Amino acid sequence: MGECKRIGILTSGGDCSGLNAAIRAVVHCACGKGWEVLGIRQATLGLMAHPPQFTKLEIDQVDPLLTSGGTMLGTTNKGDPFAFPMPDGSLCDRSEEIIAGYHQLGLDALIGIGGDGSLAILRRLAQQGGINLVGIPKTIDNDIGITEHAIGFDTAVNIATEALDRLHFTAASHSRVIILEVMGRDAGHIAIAAGIAGGADVILIPEIPYRIDRICDKIKQRQDKGKNYCLIIVSEAVRTQEGETVTMTNRLGQSRYGGISQYLADQISDCIGAETRVTVLGHIQRGGTASPLDRLVAAAFGVAAVNLIDNGKYDYMVTWQNRQVMTVPIAEAIAQYRTVDPEDTLVKTARGLGIYLGDLQ
Template sequence: MGEQKRIGILTSGGDCAGLNAAIRAVVHRAVGTYNWEVVGILRSTQGLMSRPPQAMTLDTKQVDPTLTLAGTMLGTTNKGNPFAFPMPDGTVCDRSAEIIEGYHQLGLNALIGIGGDGSLALLRKLANQGGIHFVGIPKTIDNDVAVTERSIGFDTAVNIATEGLDRLHFTAASHDRVMILEVMGRDAGHIAISAGIAGGADIILIPEIPYSLENICGKIRERQKQGKNYSLAIVSEAVRTETGEVVESSVGLGERRYGGIGHYLADRICACTGAETRVTVLGHTQRGGLPSPLDRLTASVFGVAAVDLIANGHYDQMVTWQNRQVVTVPIADVISKYQVVDPNSTLVKTARGLGICLGD
């Protein structure tokens, strides 16, 4: 069994389906196999800033019911860079030392962080500064974490987006409308290209491939000539206007987020083709719902593998899925890249082969 350890686990960044399955797998492997203690840190690094640190001991009985639950039982945050943390008076403060002190106050031997590339980069910086033995697990609905073929949460998000297209097919055909589905994806179009193919979209727009409105309208007019008086389009929220401007909306407290490209396109498609056009924005529904079997499986595999890394003394590593197996890679290799959709990838070639318009 080796020496008994006390390991911490936290979820960081945006939530997604499958996080609880990963936490559950970590607890089962650490407690059941190695007889270690697992401490769940609440609200990510904010829990480590609190005094005393906000955390709870996790056991298998506690985590077992969470396998099918979305979100994260530990809570998370995607705000407040710990090295430049926004303070109430409008200034920023380096609070990294407080987080590191919180980790050591908990008496932890190692830390598992579940996050995307941004979270992993910040956690790795904290780990290097504070002498923390750190292991990463990739999660993001955007699937933009480099080196791994899968990240926790992506499959569920694609399933939800595909279901959205499935439902829009019928109402589009009934009213001879162009239906636009706007999906998440930050700066990568993985959700849009995957769901667009699976859901039978006629038009897929992703930020990696420039488009022209004339090409989009041409596709719609072509379908109209064929007697197909409706069309289905899916667009990633990160797609810009035809002239390259970012489309954002206010979410309060001075923050702005991607959103609105669907309505931008709808107005112009209607003016160009005369087609009645409607927009559906899926938004955060892509983060919720029951995790898909594949996300539960991926999360379980990653959770077990992350604990084994700690058992073998392998730190500053992230678990990945490559070629049907778990492969561990240095976190430095992960955060130095960004995995967008390759315009020459198999999925893009497949979309073109199916006659789907990509706007170019």
């Protein structure tokens, strides 16, 4: 411990706010130990390149990035290196090229910032190629197991909450039902947190089924009390009342979540005749200045990751538990996909506030 090291850092998967704050923390802590930090460009694509694509990171370079959204290193969420799509349409295992890039750079360790999918790929590469890997969890979905916070989640909730705050006025002014569709992949953490904080009347998440007539009952109850509008927040992965997934397919044949809010708007209009409008927040949730909490968590994670390397403790991920940074094996962390528990405190809170949150079977 304590000897000069050369470490790499990369960001993988979808971008989010707080990534640059984590990079900054790693550089500050590592350079304070006299180490060299190489920022790998475009995630594993940078190690796959010939020669590997990287930037030597210095404190003065990263200091201004504390509040910047996105990632200064770039990222990718396409192209599994074990089945990498080639120009001719074939799939090729290019994992050894990435491993070779790591060793070509003479790295003593690699810090990977990513979600469960990215960390699973990085761990497989590490196991195969002798890469000393440390993981930092990031995802606006907050669905990585064994951590209360992942980088990016709090900012996404803040943005969704602000959207609800703004939609209140338009909904009230025009006596409308307004539906806000938010991200979350297959977990409803953003929807339930923002829904409570933003005063939504209905919160729909993938984990709990619902009925259209119960949503309409909620709208009628508000109307009977003289409240002429209603705010609904829905996670993109919510299914139809019949349990069907709602997706959109682009011209390349790729299927993505999308359309559940319009489905709900049509159903509500048919059921109760209410004038209904839809707002899809989309990638706005990923961008912008990171919230103070995301910056704090990112800073704590970055320092903890460097200290893991200093102690020679690899194949671990840093996590936030009980108001402190802990470490768990990466395999254990990514094995547990964290959805909203129907008995969760926020579920009980929403029901206690009179918010319609679906119907438990």
